[in-house]
Amino acid sequence: MDDAIIKVNHLAASYRRNTVLHDVSFEIQPGSLTGIVGPNGAGKSTLIKTMLHLHPPLKGSVRFFGLPFKKVKKRIGYVPQRGSVDWEFPTNALDVVTMGLYGQIGWLKNPSNLHKKKAYEALDKMGMANYANRQISQLSGGQQQRVFLARALVQDADLYFMDEPLAGVDAATEVAIMTILKDLKDSGKTVMVVHHDLQTVKGYFDHVLLLNRTVISHGKTNDVYTKENIAKTYGGDLRWMREEQTHVVHSIE
Amino acid sequence: MSYTGWIILTASLVGLTCGLIGVFLILRKMAMMADAISHTVLLGIVIAYLITNELNGPHMLVGALLAGLLTAVLIQWLQTFNIQQDAAIGIVFTTLFAIGVVLIATSVGNAHLDVQHALMGEITFIPFNTITLPLVGNVPQATAMLIIVFFIVLFFILVFYKEWKITSFDPALAASLGIPVLLMHYLFMSLVSLTTVASFDAVGAIMVVAMLITPAASAYLWTDKLSIMLVLSGSFGVISAILGYYLAAWIDTSISGSMAFATGIVFLVSFIFSPTHGLIGKYIKPVKG
Amino acid sequence: MWSILLNSNTQWVMVSTMILGVASGLIGCFAYWKRQSLMSDALAHASLPGVIIAFLIFREKNLFILIIGAAISALIGAFFIQWIRSSTRITEDTAMGMILSIFYGLGIMLLTVANRSAGGNQSGLDSFIYGQAASMVRSDVMTMLILALLVIFVVFAGLKEWKIYLFDPEFAKGQGLSLKGMDTLYTAVLVTTIVIGIQAVGVILMAALLIIPPVSSNYWTNSFKTMLLLSAFFGGMAGIGGTIISAFGSGWPTGPFIVIIASGLFVISLVFGKEKGILINYLYFKKDRKRMTYEKKDGILQSRGAK
Numbered sequence: 001m002d003d004a005i006i007k008v009n010h011l012a013a014s015y016r017r018n019t020v021l022h023d024v025s026f027e028i029q030p031g032s033l034t035g036i037v038g039p040n041g042a043g044k045s046t047l048i049k050t051m052l053h054l055h056p057p058l059k060g061s062v063r064f065f066g067l068p069f070k071k072v073k074k075r076i077g078y079v080p081q082r083g084s085v086d087w088e089f090p091t092n093a094l095d096v097v098t099m100g101l102y103g104q105i106g107w108l109k110n111p112s113n114l115h116k117k118k119a120y121e122a123l124d125k126m127g128m129a130n131y132a133n134r135q136i137s138q139l140s141g142g143q144q145q146r147v148f149l150a151r152a153l154v155q156d157a158d159l160y161f162m163d164e165p166l167a168g169v170d171a172a173t174e175v176a177i178m179t180i181l182k183d184l185k186d187s188g189k190t191v192m193v194v195h196h197d198l199q200t201v202k203g204y205f206d207h208v209l210l211l212n213r214t215v216i217s218h219g220k221t222n223d224v225y226t227k228e229n230i231a232k233t234y235g236g237d238l239r240w241m242r243e244e245q246t247h248v249v250h251s252i253e
Numbered sequence: 254m255s256y257t258g259w260i261i262l263t264a265s266l267v268g269l270t271c272g273l274i275g276v277f278l279i280l281r282k283m284a285m286m287a288d289a290i291s292h293t294v295l296l297g298i299v300i301a302y303l304i305t306n307e308l309n310g311p312h313m314l315v316g317a318l319l320a321g322l323l324t325a326v327l328i329q330w331l332q333t334f335n336i337q338q339d340a341a342i343g344i345v346f347t348t349l350f351a352i353g354v355v356l357i358a359t360s361v362g363n364a365h366l367d368v369q370h371a372l373m374g375e376i377t378f379i380p381f382n383t384i385t386l387p388l389v390g391n392v393p394q395a396t397a398m399l400i401i402v403f404f405i406v407l408f409f410i411l412v413f414y415k416e417w418k419i420t421s422f423d424p425a426l427a428a429s430l431g432i433p434v435l436l437m438h439y440l441f442m443s444l445v446s447l448t449t450v451a452s453f454d455a456v457g458a459i460m461v462v463a464m465l466i467t468p469a470a471s472a473y474l475w476t477d478k479l480s481i482m483l484v485l486s487g488s489f490g491v492i493s494a495i496l497g498y499y500l501a502a503w504i505d506t507s508i509s510g511s512m513a514f515a516t517g518i519v520f521l522v523s524f525i526f527s528p529t530h531g532l533i534g535k536y537i538k539p540v541k542g
Numbered sequence: 543m544w545s546i547l548l549n550s551n552t553q554w555v556m557v558s559t560m561i562l563g564v565a566s567g568l569i570g571c572f573a574y575w576k577r578q579s580l581m582s583d584a585l586a587h588a589s590l591p592g593v594i595i596a597f598l599i600f601r602e603k604n605l606f607i608l609i610i611g612a613a614i615s616a617l618i619g620a621f622f623i624q625w626i627r628s629s630t631r632i633t634e635d636t637a638m639g640m641i642l643s644i645f646y647g648l649g650i651m652l653l654t655v656a657n658r659s660a661g662g663n664q665s666g667l668d669s670f671i672y673g674q675a676a677s678m679v680r681s682d683v684m685t686m687l688i689l690a691l692l693v694i695f696v697v698f699a700g701l702k703e704w705k706i707y708l709f710d711p712e713f714a715k716g717q718g719l720s721l722k723g724m725d726t727l728y729t730a731v732l733v734t735t736i737v738i739g740i741q742a743v744g745v746i747l748m749a750a751l752l753i754i755p756p757v758s759s760n761y762w763t764n765s766f767k768t769m770l771l772l773s774a775f776f777g778g779m780a781g782i783g784g785t786i787i788s789a790f791g792s793g794w795p796t797g798p799f800i801v802i803i804a805s806g807l808f809v810i811s812l813v814f815g816k817e818k819g820i821l822i823n824y825l826y827f828k829k830d831r832k833r834m835t836y837e838k839k840d841g842i843l844q845s846r847g848a849k
Contacts, residue, residue, distance in 0.1 A: 052429050078429040088631045089280060089422045090479045099419045103430035108412060135477035137631070151426075279632075284639035285580050292746070335818065339580040339635070340757050347750030348805040351798035354672060358794050459587070459746070460650070463643035470632050470640055507654040513647020520640065530630050 011060035035205035077157030142173030272490030275469035289346035296353035321446025374457030463513035559781035567777025583749035588619025590649030673744030673797030761815025
C-alpha cells in the first residue's frame with residue numbers, strides 16, 4: 001500500500017558482535033496505534049532507536065512520509081524510557097515539558113511565555129497542572145511518566161514513538177496515558193508504543209507488531225494477536241510466557 | 254592594584270569560572286572527565302612548549318585545548334571497544350600524563366617548565382609576569398587570560414543555555430529534536446580544557462579538579478533550580494578561593510592546596526546545614542514518602 | 543650503563559616493583575569487575591595527607607609508618623565517598639573527584655609545611671607524588687615485598703570465593719559467604735596495594751597500575767583465572783620495565799615509565815588480543831559484511847519484486 005506513513009525495509013542493527021535486529025520490514029498506516037510486543041532482549045527499544053537514528057543501523061532503510069528521518073525530524077515525537085534520565089536534575093515539571101519545544105524555538109532564543117503556556121496546557125491535559133513547579137525528583141513514577149507524555153504532546157508531532165510508557169506506573173496513570181494515546185489516534189496521529197504487558201494488548205492497541213529480533217507477525221490486533229503467534233514470539237514456551245505475563249508489569253523499576 | 258589584590262582577583266576568577274562550568278560537569282556525570290582533562294592538559298602544554306619554545310598564553314591555550322579534545326576523543330573511542338567508561342578514563346589520562354611527565358623529566362630539562370610548578374600552580378608568581386593592555390595598563394598575564402576565558406565560558410553558557418540543559422538532562426530527546434549532542438559534548442570538553450589551562454598557573458593540575466567539582470556539588474545540595482545552582486556554584490568558587498588564600502597566608506603554606514581544601518570546607522558546611530539535602534535538615538524533617 | 547642494573551640495590555628494587563605490579567594486576571581485576579577502576583585513583587590521591595601527617599608525627603621516613611598513615615587516610619577518603627554517595631543526591635563519580643582533589647590539596651598544604659621544617663626537604667617526601675623507586679632503601683623494599691606477597695596470597699587463597707563474590711554477590715550470600723566480610727577484605731587488599739605502590743609509582747599514577755593491566759588482559763581471554771594471571775604478568779612486566787628505564791637517567795621518576803610500559807602492553811592487547819582485539823573483530827566484521835552484502839542483494843531484488 002502506498003499511503004503507509006512509515007516504511008521499514010530490511011532493517012538490521014547490532015550491539016558489538018551480537019545482531020539484535022535482523023531483516024526487519026514493516027509498514028505502518030496513518031492513524032494507527034501499534035503496540036510493539038516481544039520478550040526481553042527482542043530488540044524493541046533498539047528498533048525505535050534505530051528508526052530515529054539514535055542507534056546506527058547495519059543496513060536497511062527507514063522512511064517516514066516517504067522521506068528520510070532527517071527531513072521530518074520535527075514531525076516526530078519520541079518518549080524515551082523513564083529510567084533513561086536522572087530525575088535528580090535541578091529542574092521542575094513545567095521546564096521538562098518546555099524542553100519538548102526546544103526544537104521549534106531554535107538556537108539562541110529562550111522559551112517565551114507563549115511556549116510556557118503551551119507547556120502548562122499539556123501538563124493540564126495529563127492532570128499534572130498542580131505539579132508544574134514541583135522539582136521532578138519529588139514526583140512519583142507515574143507522575144514522572146505523565147510529565148514525559150506531556151512533553152511529547154507539546155511537540156505536536158504527527159508521529160509518536162514511546163518506549164514503555166506504561167512500565168511501573170500506577171493504575172490511574174495507566175488509564176490517563178491510554179486515554180491520551182487514544183485521543184492522539186482519534187485526531188489522526190500515528191503512535192507506536194513498546195509494550196510489556198501481554199494481557200492488556202488487546203484492549204489497548206488496534207495494531208500489534210510481534211518482535212523477536214525480526215518481525216514475527218504484524219497487523220490488526222484481532223487478526224494477528226493469536227496464541228500461536230505469541231508462542232512463536234516468545235519461543236513457544238507457554239509456561240515461561242505465563243510467568244512473563246505476571247511479572248512483566250513490575251520488571252522496570 | 255596591590256600585589257595581594259591581584260592574587261585575590263586571579264583566585265576569584267578561577268573560582269568563578271570553574272564554578273560555572275562545574276555545574277554542567279556534575280550534571281552530565283563527567284566529574285572524573287574533569288580529572289582526566291586536568292591531567293592531560295599538562296601534555297598539551299609540554300608539547301606546545303617543545304614546538305614553540307615559548308611558554309605564554311596563546312600557545313598554552315591551543316596546546317591544552319588540543320590535549321583536552323584528544324582526551325575526550327580517545328575516551329569516547331576506547332568505549333567503542335567495550336571498555337567501561339571509568340576504565341577508559343583511567344587508561345587515557347594516566348598514559349598521557351605519564352608521557353607529559355617523562356617529556357619534562359627527560360628533554361625539557363629544567364627550563365621554565367618544571368612538573369612541580371605545573372602540578373601545584375604558583376599563584377604567588379602571577380603578579381610579576383605582566384602584560385600591558387590598552388586602557389587598563391599593566392595586568393598580570395595569567396589574570397588577563399582568565400578574564401578572557403571567563404567571558405568565553407559565560408558567553409557559551411548563556412547563549413546555549415537551553416541546549417546545555419536538554420543535552421545534560423535527556424540526550425536521547427535532544428538528539429531526536431535535532432540538537433547535535435556529540436558536537437555539544439566536544440564543545441563542552443573544549444570549554445573544560447580552556448578553563449583548566451587558564452586556571453593552571455594559579456592552582457595547578459589536580460587542585461583545579463577541586464575547584465571544578467566541589468563548589469558545584471555544594472550548590473547542588475542547596476537548590477533545585479539550574480539557574481540558581483549556577484549562581485551559587487560560582488559564588489562558592491569565589492568564596493573558596495578567597496578563604497583558601499587567607500588560610501594559606503595564616504599557616505604559611507601552599508595557596509593552591511589551601512584553595513582545594515577550602516572548597517572542602519564549603520562542601521562540609523553545605524553537607525551539614527543544607528535545609529533540603531543536609532544532615533541537619535534530614536534529622537529535623539524526617540524523609541517523607 | 544649496565545652496571546646500574548647489576549647493582550644489587552637496583553636488583554632488589556626491580557624485584558619489588560615486579561611483585562608490586564603482580565599484586566596490582568591481580569587486585570586491579572577485582573576493581574575492574576566491581577566497576578571501581580577510578581576508585582583506586584581517588585584512594586591513591588587520598589593517601590597523600592596520611593603520608594605527610596605520619597612523617598610530621600614521627601619525624602622519620604620509615605616506609606612502614608608512612609604506609610600506615612597512607613592507609614588510614616585512604617580509608618577515611620573511602621568512608622567519605624561512601625557517606626556522601628549514600629546520604630545525598632551527589633553521584634559516586636562526583637564524590638570521588640571531590641575527595642580526590644580535596645585530600646590531595648590538604649596533602650600539598652601539609653607537604654609544604656613539612657618541606658619547610660628542618661630535614662623535611664631531604665626526606666624525599668616529594669617522591670610520593672611521582673614515584674621514585676630508586677630512592678627506596680633495603681628496609682623499604684622488604685616492607686613492600688612482604689605486604690605485596692601477603693596481598694597475592696590473599697587473592698589466591700580465596701580464588702573461588704572471590705570469583706562468586708565478584709560475579710554474583712547475591713549467589714555468594716546464598717552460599718554462606720559474608721558479603722560484609724568480603725567487602726572489608728576487598729577494601730583492605732585494595733588499600734594495601736595502593737599504599738605500598740605510592741613510593742615506587744606515586745599517588746598520581748598508582749591507579750594506572752591497577753586499571754591498565756586488567757583491561758589489557760581482558761582482550762586475551764574469557765576465563766577469570768587466566769585473566770588474573772595475565773593481568774599479573776602485565777603488571778609485573780610494567781614494574782620491571784619501568785624501573786629499568788628510569789634507572790638510566792638520574793632523577794628520572796619511575797611511575798611515568800611504568801605507566802608507559804603498561805599502556806604499551808595495552809595497545810598491543812587492544813590490537814592483537816585473541817578474544818576481543820581490533821584485528822579479530824575486524825575479521826569478524828568483514829565476514830559479517832560479506833554475509834550482509836549477499837542479503838542486501840537479495841533484499842533489493844525482493845523489494846523490486848514487490849513493486
